[in-house]
Amino acid sequence: MRHYDIKPLSDQALLQAQGYIDRIAKPLGSMGRLEALAARLAAIQDTLRPELSPREHFVFAADHGIAEEDISKSPKEVTRQVVYSMLRGGAGICFLCRQHDFRLHLVDVGVDHDFGDEPGLVHRKLRHGTRSYLREAAMTQEEATKALEIGERCVDEALERGCRLLSFGEMGITNTSSSALWMYYLTDLPLEACVGRGSGLDDEGMQRKLSVLRTAVERYSGTGDAWSVLCYFGGYELVATVGAMLRAAERRTPFLVDGFIMTACVLMARSFAPAVTDYAFYGHVGDEAGHARLLRYLDAQPILNLGLRLGEGTGAICAFPILDSAARMLREMASFTTSGVTDYIGVTEG
Template sequence: MIQDFDIRPISDEEILRAQAYIDTIAKPLGSMGQLERLAARLAALQDTLRPSLTPREHFVFAADHGIEREGVSKSPREVTRQVVYSMLRGGAGICFLTRQHDFRLHIVDVGVDHEFGDEPNLVHRKIRRGTRSFLSEAAMTTEEAQRALSVGIVSVDEAHQRGVKLLSFGEMGIANTSSSALWMYYLTDFPLEECIGRGSGLDDEGMTHKLHILRQAVKNYTGPSDPFSILIHFGGYELVSAVGAMLRSAELGIAFLVDGFIMTACLLMARALHPSVAGYAFFGHAGDEAGHARLLHYLGAEPILRLGLRLGEGTGAVCAFPILDSSVRMLHEMATFTTSGVTDYVSTKEE
């Protein structure tokens, strides 16, 4: 069984109280659009009209997947370790974005099929060198799933001790769109073909093969359909770590940014385990992976950006940070009608 998390629900009443203050800012009602909705939820979440997003940290959880051996990805598993090395050297996409937006970056090896040796910038928390293939058996044991959850929990606990005010999560693991698609399939009412996408660039033939393998995996699975059983059978160590991180962030009252399809699937799983976690999630973007838009709609999520991104690593989440920052600056820096000397806007009917 998954451990219990004591997550405080964010109530509509708390958000409305924050919105009431936003309505006193010297501007037409609702004129700052999504910035107002972001600001109201951040204020409710942090229980202050002066929320903070500093300091902020980003975690990339990395692991390999047994299902990769079935040819469901254009890229081989070697790419996982290669990208991790690129992150460690500062050359990956997430690196320039975290530098640009002042996120402290952590790369966590939860289950990469490679021994990195003495890499001082890598967080070494390997559970196993990749999951098993869920085509024929569970991807992980219950004990391994608990360990992966704990990796995410401990990561957030350490960030909390450093005083973090905003978190963001990303992943690296070839074939993890297959795990994400099956989580989506089992936790929603979408048919399987609407849950899968091209991942790192499958052509039409590759997509047909991927769908065939995933359909066979579904056919072969005869276990229970509760969320934790689905997490164990079809998950990846890095995905489960992200689920643990999201749940612990919410328990500690820390807002977090959600990246693309894979991290949104992790939020879907976290919400299935503890529904109140969704109140702490801010969706960075609507990505280009086929199932992402459907999943965002299913969750009732309002993504901040629409840039056609599908790199992963958390890049879309960190890209969205300046918009979230603008919503906070609105609360801190805009004057109210009382303090600005601006006459309150009055609604009038058009002649």
């Protein structure tokens, strides 16, 4: 795995941005969390006039060998069915991308289906799904490296098109299990705190899921470092996302993070380059059991809390208008100098 040269945001850049925000014609701190979001955007883009257009959203899709163990309410074929729904424009992520003007890309990294020449599908298939980590590593190191490179390439191509904001989502039945295992190995939390109901398991299904994942943990004989855990328990779509996040941060581009699965990808990316989190904006806290715990572990503040758990990146795109408001505050609000408003910088309420 290559080294990612990700520069952390400088305290000086953040202070300069906050200093400008404090000179905008408003009481100090009166725009609440928009101010912190705006300061980070300004520091990332190195400008007091950050732009979030054009913007692009990538959904990485792949199947998982562990789906053979009946640990999801949804059968494996749902992955390809949802991919087709996205291609037709009828999935949840589709209307949200249309609404908020995100260019949508659907990337097949490892779906267990041959789609043929489907318009709108980016063909990057590594294999027809991963292997079952109940018996062996989900992927080889070579496959993991290629998956990272797929994510990197998607980001590079987007930035060549002039993209200023990225967002990521996923589709892959049982990928909450891979995410839970990444969380378990990369935090100090017990497995039970990391595992949730996924697509809607009942109590009996939850016990089966936990039992299978405990057995997988017992059989794992790897080193326990992040690279080993990524390869052994990961999914191609998750690893591609990790590569995309690392490359976005390396190229100083902000990106929106969706729910539990995408937050687990941030956790994994952080294990290789801690500064990646400076470029991440967390769209929401979802209903999957481990998500709130993982956000707290990362000391991350989600923008929304709407009870979402669809995936695909829907929570990230829903949060976009708030981030857009933060950027517009910097670009469009007048300062005390230019507004003709008497300086009331020390006042906290109008």
